[in-house]
Amino acid sequence: MRAIILSDLHLSPKALFDRFQFNKIKRILNLNSNEYDMVIISGDLVESNIMNYDYGVNPFERLFELFEKEVVFCLGNHEFAFQSHPEVLKWWSKWSHPNVHCLDVEGFYERDGYRFVGNVLWYDWSLNKCRQLMQGEIIDGWLDATIKDFDAMKENEKCVQQIFNSCASDKCIKHVLITHMVPHIELNTFSQESPESPYNAYSGMKRFLLDIQDKGINLTHAICGHTHRREMKTIWGIDCINIGNDYYFRTGKYSYWYLDLN
Secondary structure, eight states: OEEEEEOOOOBOHHHHHOHHHHHHHHHHHOOOGGGOSEEEEESOOBOGGGGGOOOSSOHHHHHHHHHSSEEEEEOOHHHHTTSBHHHHHHHHHTOOBTTEEEHHHHOEEEETTEEEEEEOOOOOSTTOOOTTSOTTOOOTTSGGGGSBTOOHHHHHHHHHHHHHHHSOSOTTSEEEEEESSBSBGGGOHHHHHOTTOGGGGGSBOSBHHHHHHHTTOOEEEEEEOSSSOOEEEEETTEEEEEOOOOOHHHHSSOOOEEEEOO
16 A cells, blocks of 8 residues: 655635636646545645635545545644634535545554554643743634634644544554654754744644553654654654645645655
């Protein structure tokens, strides 16, 4: 099984539902569906204002048409902007498609001996090195400050528990973790560039991968995004990929990576 990994596409409603823009996105992606069996997207797939549009079309059908193969994805912070958590999850849960799976809603998806688990994985401030930033504080101007009734620490606990609940008790089953935020500090390449930046607090978790291993879960891969900076390495025997992706309007293209799951 071969998967193509993407993240942070930030598609607008128009990009999905306007035929001209839709075809333009397909050309920019320039993907050959014969080269992969499934698509993995680690969050920020679309912008939150997609919830304000009603084209009478299931957005999952559009996603399947865009990639032409099975899609497994998690939500990112951009999907939650200007909304509340219940609103967002209710909106995504009302759509369905046999070949498109939102892990934040479904919890997990199994294929070819792998169980894919994950969600947005809100941050717990363990990556914060800014002395001026109080735990739980979201600075003005950061998108997450627009989320209604948002308590990141509580939402982080829910995310962690959902992932643990979605993992199989059978240790022979291989797991692939798909999150938007980084599940380990070494995948937060932004902190290497600007260690004192307050934005590191909003990047993810410092040691979640170790927490998973402590549970005895057979985790083979961890895939994330969010920081728009690529990092690939093996951490405690887990193949980790932060796919990275600059905003396409700066580069005219999207970043992606092929992953062979045997």
